[in-house]
Amino acid sequence: MTAADLPAVDAIAAIVHVNYPEDAAVFAERLSLHPQGCYVLQFEHERNDITGYLISHPWTFKQPPALNSLLCAIPSPASTYYIHDIALLPQARGGGAASDILAKLMTAATSFADNVSLVAVAGTERFWRRQGFVNVEDRALARKLTSYDDSACYMQRRLGADIPAIPA
Numbered sequence: 001m002t003a004a005d006l007p008a009v010d011a012i013a014a015i016v017h018v019n020y021p022e023d024a025a026v027f028a029e030r031l032s033l034h035p036q037g038c039y040v041l042q043f044e045h046e047r048n049d050i051t052g053y054l055i056s057h058p059w060t061f062k063q064p065p066a067l068n069s070l071l072c073a074i075p076s077p078a079s080t081y082y083i084h085d086i087a088l089l090p091q092a093r094g095g096g097a098a099s100d101i102l103a104k105l106m107t108a109a110t111s112f113a114d115n116v117s118l119v120a121v122a123g124t125e126r127f128w129r130r131q132g133f134v135n136v137e138d139r140a141l142a143r144k145l146t147s148y149d150d151s152a153c154y155m156q157r158r159l160g161a162d163i164p165a166i167p168a
Contacts, residue, residue, distance in 0.1 A: 001031055001038035001053065008050040009040065016087040020121060020148065022068040030055045030084055033074050036108065037081075041088065041097050052088035054101050056081060058112040062138060064119050064154060067147045080156070081109035083118040102131055110159050117156045121148050125155070133157045 001009065010024045031038045034057035041052035057071070058078030065071060065084070083105070088098060109116050117136070120128050125135075133155040145152040 001035070001040045001055075003028070003031065005040050005050060005053075006031065009053045009055075012050065012053060012087050012089060013085070015089065017085070017122075020067055022085075026068060026070065027055065029070050030057060033057060033071060037105075039101055039105075041092060041101060051092035052086070052097060054086045054105065055084040056105060056109070056116075057084065058082070059117070061113075061115065061117060061156075062136065062141050062154070064117070064141075064144060066144070078113050080115050080117040081105075081113045081159075083116060098127075099131065106157070106159060114160055115156050115158050117154065119145060119148055119152050120155050121152050123151065125151075125153055128155050131157065 006024060006028055009027050013022060013027070037054075037056035037058075039054045040050045041054070042050055058074050058076070059065070059080050059082035060075050060078065061080040064082070086098060086101075106116065116133075118128065118133070120133075134157070136154045136156050138154070141154050145154060
């Protein structure tokens with residue numbers, strides 16, 4: 001992802017995450033703080049239009065950033081590698097693009113932490129389970145998730161061991 005991609009990223013977020021709006025400044029800051037964790041997904045056979053994105057960065061385990069908030073800095077050392085957001089337009093789904101970029105991300109994340117974490121929203125928990133993630137239960141954490149919605153859950157995947165994706 002580059003700064004030139006940010007308008008497309010913002011437009012995709014507005015379509016895919018209608019119930020989880022974030023200011024363009026949030027995406028720009030994540031790109032500025034940790035560009036190696038920001039990716040765009042494109043259909044090469046369709047004019048290279050951006051059809052999805054993934055934003056991730058080192059972070060603190062069990063401390064997910066509130067929705068639509070700026071980070072100001074990346075912690076060092078980090079105790080987790082956090083997937084802030086992944087979004088694909090409907091025409092980009094079902095072809096394995098999300099699984100492919102996540103496989104690459106898991107390899108890169110090992111340089112920063114021994115686990116990857118995220119907040120699953122809008123019924124995506126099943127997808128994340130297929131990617132090897134499990135729920136992390138914690139009462140204090142549950143209170144932090146209220147900025148998302150009632151179905152939001154914090155999930156984690158350990159790194160370092162070869163963890164196969166779980167079949168659907």
